[in-house]
Amino acid sequence: SLFKPKLVTPLPFSTYVSRIYLMKLKEDDDACREALRSGNLMLFHKLAPLVRRNKHGVCQSPRITTPVEQILEKLGQDKQLVNEAVLMSSTESNEPQFCLDVDLQQNGMEMLCGGVFMDIRKAFLMLRTPDASMVAKGQALLRWHQTHGFCSATGHPTVRNQSGSQRVCPNSGITYYPQMAPVVMALVSDGSRCLLARQSTFPPGMYSALAGFCDVETMEEALRRELAEEVGLEVETLQYSASQHWPFPQTSFLVACHATISPDKTELSVDKAELEDARWFSLEEIQAALQMKTPPLNRRSELPGFWVPPAVAVARRLIQEWADQQQ
Ligand SMILES: NC(=O)C1=CN([C@@H]2O[C@H](COP(=O)(O)OP(=O)(O)OC[C@H]3O[C@@H](n4cnc5c(N)ncnc54)[C@H](O)[C@@H]3O)[C@@H](O)[C@H]2O)C=CC1
């Protein structure tokens, strides 16, 4: 097979035990309602996450612990709205955590919660990785509920369980679960250089690894097809590195790999409809880019001609791993 196996570290035991508790919350509506009273909430307004700066100026996604019913009552809203919260299942300390989208007075909410609702693209560049990942997860779950209110077979309204882990159509009996769109991402190496590309929608100067949505096919097939289509290359080997849920354009599941091609077949034929540019980069160029803070704005808010994605993107991990392997 094209794939080389890789060992993945399993969860520590303590994490495993609290996962069992969270599994119970997914299935037991009463236990979940109870947990919602004592748990914490990540708030969104029309899918924009609440963001706040702490006293050190660090941007955070705050977890609201004041009973949200009180906030809703102060705004003159129905406090039952809190039951629309969705269980997110895991914080780093494995406490039950929920997310809730409020489509109410934005200013009033911001004042009572002490933060601002920020577009997720902007929030992603400002938040640290664990917060950014949780915000992405919350937004994905909330968006899924907002777009799956009806059965696609019968058109009947679907009914959610308390945790929000599923929606059922009482008419057809079909159960719907939150979904992600699988994407294969590859950092291609020819042995001494690596291939990065940019789409016209990326911030100026940013180059990243190649990626593409999987059709109904294996990842190996998707990668072969994507590399042939986008840059005209033939992949030789593939090694799994890591995976990531990615919120752009919405709810992708990125499987990130290292790929190699033959060093005597490196000529690129770039699909200009998909990519603005694709180029081979030397180790020196990559090392210089990895030294920059991101986004690397100078004093006049200008970006350099070449930089790589921030740590929140799994693409950067691939690039860092490739650079480390070249030493
Ligand atoms: N973290 C990172 O550094 C990077 C992340 N990405 C992510 O990888 C994913 C794939 O990126 P692209 O190169 O744009 O994909 P792509 O190369 O498959 O091209 C996008 C096209 O695929 C089609 N498509 C098929 N299935 C789709 C689906 N489920 N959702 C949307 N479009 C679908 C559409 O016609 C769309 O225009 C996106 O989520 C993107 O945000 C891409 C590059 C870098």
Ligand SMILES: [Mg+2]
């Ligand atoms: Mg692509």
